[in-house]
Amino acid sequence: MKAAAVLYVKDIDRVSAFYERCLGLVVADAAESYRVLESEAWTLSLVAVADEVAATIDIAVPPRRREDVPVKLAFAVPSIEDVRHVAASLGGGVDRKDDEWDFRGCQHCDGVDPEGNVIQLREPPAK
Secondary structure (H helix, E strand, O other), X not given: OOEEEEEEEOOHHHHHHHHXXXXXXXXXXXXXXXXXXXXXXXXXXXXXXXHHHHOXXXXXXXXOOEOOOOOOEEEEOOOHHHHHHHHHHOOOEEOOHHHOXXXXXXXXXXXXXXXXXXXXXXXXXXX
């Protein structure tokens, strides 16, 4: 068993591409209404919201940050700077270098996926 999270999304293909290309998750299972992405450490299930719900969701470009939710997904990455460039090319974003902080020996920075869901990136200390 791995740790797992479920994220409800409007555009499953776009959000899946973001997590695959930015954060190295791979597709473990897929259907029209869901996509299961995995790493060695955990599983992220993306579930498409119903069409009637999706019609009520406005995704801005760039995406508006959804800060009124009680969950933030956090990912270990080799380089926050490298993810910053990939995220922007996929419709998401990573906060500025000036917004990064050190906590428990790792560099941290927040960002958003293409639908505005807040993510946190954690870069290990340089060796």
